[in-house]
Amino acid sequence: MTVGISVDLGSPTPPYEQIRLQVSALIAAGGLTPGTRLPAVRSLAADLGLAAGTVARAYKELEQSGLIETRRRNGTVVVGPPAYSAPDAGATGSGASGSGASAAEVGAAVEHVIQAAAKAGLPDEELLALLRVALQKRRGLPPGVD
Amino acid sequence: MTVGISVDLGSPTPPYEQIRLQVSALIAAGGLTPGTRLPAVRSLAADLGLAAGTVARAYKELEQSGLIETRRRNGTVVVGPPAYSAPDAGATGSGASGSGASAAEVGAAVEHVIQAAAKAGLPDEELLALLRVALQKRRGLPPGVD
DNA sequence: ATCTTTGTACCAAGTATTTGATACAAAGAT
DNA sequence: ATCTTTGTATCAAATACTTGGTACAAAGAT
Structure with missing residues (x-):
């Protein structure tokens, strides 16, 4: 790795x-x-x-x-x-400065779901499936479905 | 046609x-x-x-x-x-839910990542990939099985 | 009971994609 | 100038995907 x-x-x-x-x-x-x-x-x-x-x-x-x-x-x-070039320096502590708040937010959010899923005893595959479904719903676009 | x-x-x-x-x-x-x-x-x-x-x-x-x-x-x-419904997070169909409070929390977290990703302009597939990697980091994941 | 319509399963062939290996080119280090 | 590291190009082989065709199953109509 x-x-x-x-x-x-x-x-x-x-x-x-x-x-x-x-x-x-x-x-x-x-x-x-x-x-x-x-x-x-x-x-x-x-x-x-x-x-x-x-x-x-x-x-x-x-x-x-x-x-x-x-x-x-x-x-x-x-x-x-x-795209985004947020000029502000968001000290997010996740290793380095740089990109805007959005990026760090995604990282944090990802950490959060994982923890939540772990706490709920949700298997990895289920979490992935859950996200997949949620994404589809949000977009209103049906396909996907590997 | x-x-x-x-x-x-x-x-x-x-x-x-x-x-x-x-x-x-x-x-x-x-x-x-x-x-x-x-x-x-x-x-x-x-x-x-x-x-x-x-x-x-x-x-x-x-x-x-x-x-x-x-x-x-x-x-x-x-x-x-x-069928748009708001933050319906549960019911992936695989049974296994039934955890109760934690499940809702996972749902909220899922919604959150999606919003964060959207704000960052992160495509769906990349968000999925990101989550996948993060999961593998946290756990020694068995063969992914998409 | 039989027929007809409709989707499904399966298998072989053709096609396209992906990979791996080798040889090559650029660019800094010595 | 030469070496070493790093990406690039290319091409054959392996692999996977998609399609067409045929035979089958379900379900209502006659």
């Missing part, structure tokens, strides 16, 4: 997608602040038991999304979350 | 997905009201130049989403739109 990334072979979503989603989510949630350097494709690949090209693909797409930036020898670095 | 559905071969999204999406959208938009009967798999398939099984697959997934319902001889009928 290099920066908190893991892949679940056997999931319907392919590894390179899982990596992309996780990195992307971590950035958006403030878990990875701008300037942070991501692990090298080879090392992350080794950690996850994948080929370098697989990780590279994830990185590449992330760069195209403008989330990260890659210097040849300097590795890949987080540029910043997609 | 039986009810306003059409497929575009050559689109990256497969036909069965297009059908599912369109029917789903029509229902959500009110173009297909509850009680309306959908064309038979064979006739729609014929109209679109596809195999019955393809349309059947779309219908099947729509039923699993609870949007439509199928009676053997009576064809497939629209049940209704996702």
Whole structure:
């Protein structure tokens, strides 16, 4: 677990997608602040038991999304979350300064659900399912349903 | 064009997905009201130049989403739109609830993450990914099983 | 009871996607 | 100048997905 990334072979979503989603989510949630350097494709690949090209693909797409930036020898670095550029310095204590309150809030909220679920004895899968359903309801869009 | 559905071969999204999406959208938009009967798999398939099984697959997934319902001889009928209800958090269908107070708390927490994520502009899938990672961090998770 | 309509299950074939491995290019360190 | 680290390109193989077709099951109509 290099920066908190893991892949679940056997999931319907392919590894390179899982990596992309996780990195992307971590950035958006403030878990990875701008300037942070991501692990090298080879090392992350080794950690996850994948080929370098697989990780590279994830990185590449992330760069195209403008989330990260890659210097040849300097590795890949987080540029910043997609949109918001809240100028205020919200000292959230979660490792670093940087992004606005929203990101940290997401991180905190995630922690909170997990704790709540744990307290309620709700299995992980159930929590995931619950969130999935709630998201669908909120959007009014039916699909999903893996 | 039986009810306003059409497929575009050559689109990256497969036909069965297009059908599912369109029917789903029509229902959500009110173009297909509850009680309306959908064309038979064979006739729609014929109209679109596809195999019955393809349309059947779309219908099947729509039923699993609870949007439509199928009676053997009576064809497939629209049940209704996702049915917005506020913070209904329980009842994922897997039984196992019954915890009581804690369950509501989980529901509230779920709503909270969703709002936070929305505020941060975090896409649904990324939020899911984030939660998944966080869960794995907290517990040595067994094979994820999506 | 039989027929007809409608969805379902299953299986093989075609197609597309994903991966892994190797060779290559950039860029800083020595 | 050379080395080492890091991302990139590419291509064949493996894998998964989607489709079509056929046979089957349910359920109302006749």
